[in-house]
Amino acid sequence: MTEAIKVENLTFYYEGESEPALKNVNLTINEGEYVVITGPSGSGKSTLCRTFNGLIPHFYKGKMIGEVYVKGLRVRDHPVKELSKVVGMVFQEPENQILTLTVEQEIAFGLENLGYPPDIIRDKVDEVLNIMGISHLKDKVTFELSGGELQKVAVAAILAMNPDILVFDEPTSNMDPQSALDFLKYTVKINKEYKKTIIITEHRLDYIIPYASKIIVLNEGEIVALGDPRKVLIENTLEHIGVSVPQIPFLFKKLRDAIPCREAPLTIDEALELLVERLAGHSYRSS
Amino acid sequence: MQDIAIEVHNLWFKYKYSNEWALKNINITIRKGESIVILGENGSGKTTLIKHFNGLLKPSRGSVKVLGIDTRQASVAQLSRKVGIVFQNPFHQFFSETVWDEVAFALYNFGYTEKEIKDRVEGTLKLLGLYKYKNKSPFTLSGGEMRRLALASILVYDPEIIVLDEPTVGQDARNKQKLAELIKLMVDMKKTVIVVTHDIEFAIENFPRVIVLSKGEVIADGPPNQIIYDDIIVKKSRIIRPPIISLLLRLREVCNVSIDYSKVKFEDIANYIKGLAGGG
8 A cells, every 4th residue: 555644753733832732743645544533622733733734833833753654755954835736625614715706716726826727627617517416506606605516616617626634624514414424425425435544633523434444533742543443442541631522432331241242333334234233142041 | 471581473584685594484482491402514503593593593484483573673772681692703702802801891881880790700710620711811811611611601690591502512521511501400400401513422412402404404303212213304404323322223134133212321221332342
């Protein structure tokens, strides 16, 4: 497997701060992974995301020790403009990154800047609208869209630039649950069908954790757990630092005595299977 | 009636230049000291409804009475002293240079003494864990801290009715827990608390009464168990059930286990499933 991102002994202080926002972070993300970053408020999730496209150290100034490599490029040596061809970023408030009037213009904007010919741009716009399931919004004015729709437009605009890696920083905070679930399904689709590496910070772990190849847990700027979510979620790390454990794995921690498992089930179906098996065995023995 | 905080009677509301009713024939009675939660998807009319509680919006038809006062007969300023609303985007409401001044602002307007202002601001900032930021600019706080600051600037002048719009957004588990404790504290202090949220887990764990809005109408009003187990309400309001409740319903389907429909909290259902699975 090829490395998409490699972080080595990274410590970062925002300018004027005496406490580091990130402390000696080491991690590797391979191409095609779906990585979930979690941790309490102020644990450094957004800061870490900002290092993946060079916003740190180029835009947010401060003291950076250690290295971040994105597809082998040392972020220190490459400007954000160059890194953005490899890494696309989607933030919490899509309004902040929407620039133009119609959906079509919004998506064409980046391609026009790169000097693509109009017919290629048209094809590309149609393609990414289709991927995100928003072809019907093509001629809409961006300020008429709901938060969920706007966020999909923001992603389509980034997909048009064809980066290998997409970083989402709490993309669904302002959506209602159905819209959030729907949006998150598209992040999974981009990962599975289009082989993009996805890195996402998200509070609604219940929905996405079944799709994650890796979970990274941050607390006070340090990585306190990293690995297969089935293994991480059966430990007590998340509760200790004040992050809610998704309900299904949390339930099975409580059922440990009755149904011992070394790996946490993540979906309702997996949980159901384990319970049905147990209930069948149980009534068999007691009858 | 002495014990009624808010009475919404046959309320219809349409925004200027809009052809559609944003609220359709709403009838709700909220008693003093109640804590209730309002659920509904984006665009269902939740924020439009709570804007009627301090007179920011006035009914197109019907009436809204707050502590017996018809909102059409009172100014927003008068009503705001009784009804404190914390809106969704806290950064839209800050204008002071420091956290301290932000919280003290309303008290200066209401003509409190310096001594009282100092005591109240200090107490409120400590209650919400913001005292250490008292000299910082509100705009340097994190999203979660900004939300708590917005709450502080309302709590400090002690309104009888407190309305929180999406208070759990951007809050981690620990802060949500603190918020739930704070709401309990407010209820103990005989406040009326109304919370608008999408956070179904937060709603059913912490509130005895849930009102569900869908397309401008109240489609349910009752205890959480009457809502979360009702397929029609859940579907209509596009609520996503907490995973443990979905699991319990599937378990009933597959294994025909009986369900105690009075239970909705995670802990209670987990214990029930534990009982089914047997220990050891």
